[in-house]
Amino acid sequence: MLKRVPHCAIILLTAGGLAACGETASLQVADGSGPAPQLPAPNKTLLPTVNIAPAIGWPEGGKPVAAPGTQVAAFAEGLDHPRWLYVLPNGDVLVAESNTPAKENTGGVRDWIARKIMSRAGAGVPSANRITLLRDADRDGVAETRSVLLENLNSPFGMTLVGNTLYVADTDRLLGFPYESGQTRISRPPAVITDLPGGELNHHWTKNVIASLDGSKLYVTVGSNSNVGENGMDQEQGRAAIWEVDRASGQKRLFASGLRNPNGMDWEPVTGKLWTAVNERDEIGSDLVPDYVTSVQDGGFYGWPYSYYGQHVDERVQPQDPQKVASALVPDYAVGPHTASLGLVFADGKTLAAPFDQGMFIGQHGSWNRKPHSGYKVVFIPFKAGKPAGQPVDVLSGFLDKDEKALGRPVGVVNDQRGGLLVADDVGNRIWRVTSAR
Template identity: 70%
Template sequence: MHATRPTALSVVLALVLTACGESATLQVADGTGAAPKLPAPNATMLPTVNIAPAIGWPAGAKPTPAAGLAVAAFAEGLDHPRWLHVLPNGDVLVAESNAPAADNKPSGIKAWVAGRVMKKAGAAVPSADRISLLRDADGDGVAELRTVFLKDLHSPFGMALVGGDFYVANADAVWRFPYREGETSIADKGVKITDLPAGINHHWTKNLIASRDGAKLYITVGSNSNVGENGMEMEEGRAAIWELDRASGNKRLFATGLRNPNGLGWEPDTGALWTAVNERDEIGSDLVPDYITSVKDGGFYGWPYSYYGQHVDARVTPQKPDLVAKALAPDYALGPHTASLGIAFSRGSSLPATYANGLFVGQHGSWNRKPKSGYKVIYVPFKGGKPDGAPVDVLTGFLDAEENALGRPVDVRLDARGALLVTDDVGNKVWRVTAAKGD
């Protein structure tokens, strides 16, 4: 059956109904740690719509740092900056990217409404399809040099460097390019290493990270739907983290049932791989918490059959009770619909001692929750390789008093001097967070 294009009246009615209907009982989307108390699902016919229109920053305005911190623009005038990579010589790479053009053509009323929402939220601009290099040559915390490092990519996102091999995760494949330290652009056309699931690309962002010994690459691939409504045959190889052997080119599924994994990082004490995952929609503003978790080899994390361990999602039929029985609960809830994306462990940070051992998380912010959640950078303290305590706000003020989006944080990364870099794909900036002078 082919979906028909909704009429303008039906869309208006849908927006009115969803905007005025279901709302959260949990008024603040704070992290609830290792064992969150989840409410009963509240299934909605259409997504709850609560848009923060993207307007950008007024001249001279900037986010609000926590006490003891300062923030300034490291780079401005970028084109939808999403992901970061810091090279060994301190140069900063930023992927200027958005969804492939073909993926901006939703089908069905839910997808069509979501597409309109994304446009109003500033997420429907064409992809620049490039990686830019930013260099702070004089050490003043501002990038004086900007060059096109790589161009003509396909919605690039994750990046990794192993020796002289520079890897880029496009929306549909991983590519390798030769890199020599200090060069500011790469002219080589590169070599495709492996294809990645693409198709509809409900979640197009593909991240990657190299193992500590450089032998493996770990690659995130999000789901092609909310809860498998396009058919599970469309989800083959998705909602997963893949492991790729660099020497042989062979790859295997490392972990599955992760609806939309994004940020990746190695926990410095245990060496465990951690990721941030965006969970499912349309069962209420209080469900399901996005989360950070360590990732176990062979682990299954529930999607689409269950959430947050073994909470069965009754919308998914047929169910797989044997698989649900194996579903692992994540380590730490970040709150529902926060759109938590980039993560960075804080070891080696030059920020105050409060941030000495934990994880920074960039929260892009909800469009389908009342009240809104996310739109900030937080810090989760760790102890013994695990989260230990409530999250702490690091950078806020991305919404104005009328709840317009001045900016939206995406990725977070420590630079060569231990400051925290934050991409902002609405403000088209990279922010740099440091210890306040005198601290």
């Protein structure tokens, strides 16, 4: 049994609302980025750092700031908490309009505080539980039609098409729906491919899915049920992991573990390796621990909860497991502490011109527990010969205004096959499209 630790949602309340508390970063976000991030000593304070950027949405005509040589415009507006994106072979864009699963209100202080934090950060809305299809038939960069492809789901997130089956990762099951090209609504019931860890606690609820390059396997991300195992390791069975699912039989096995909260996944085009974006642990300071992107080794263990960034032991976790720590792999590339890096897609060589033609795009949802804020942008990591080769470069920024309020929060990112990068913004309720400037 692991020692219980203070919950990250403990906060101070003032007459004005939620007050920022905790400590302030001593390093820059860039110091915690790259292949060899700085990892200072843990800074555990009496109260965890809480620094929420209140969500206010975009003003009329507002939009993010695009990198030089690029431009951005709204592909679709008026969505309901759009989180994840998938582009079908015919160019139709699927959007998972989704949020935290509804659960029974226990009336406890932690539940109440968690709801307050979610509401202030823009995530306090009920889940729409649907997949919406957006179509840009005239190819002008704006979706002129939308339809509900699937509804009455359970906090859907990841999507992938293999043959005539559209796979959707609900929060507790992997589903397979029959699909025909051009279809705008699916009414036939799904096949349940496999159950996924869910339940009443279900701390990290998002589940992503990607198909192997030959389509025979499906890979599914499952986040942890806690920060560092404080709810007991019996609540972590099958979690903090990526599962490999045999598409034909539905049988699954652990592909990689020790990944606190993996989300985005994609195949690196040179080496063919699977990469994922992982959100690391909290409550040991604004500078720890950097989120990261990494190639994923079959059978690899990445440290959680016993250690971070390889074999840096987290002393809060008791009892420790020295054997597990000794086997912990060092991630390939840090993307800054508490940036909440979720979306991940490799450039396809056709979407944006150099310097954004070889590398990885990352959607950084943004921190709620770092002073000053980190994330709230889309960044690009250049690659060479299948490996990261440089510091992150901003692609979209300006999601925070001058008063540090959140105009938007980027999540999923995907190439649209027509020269654009699509970005889901779950506070702005829009899909942004980034293209090379003309």
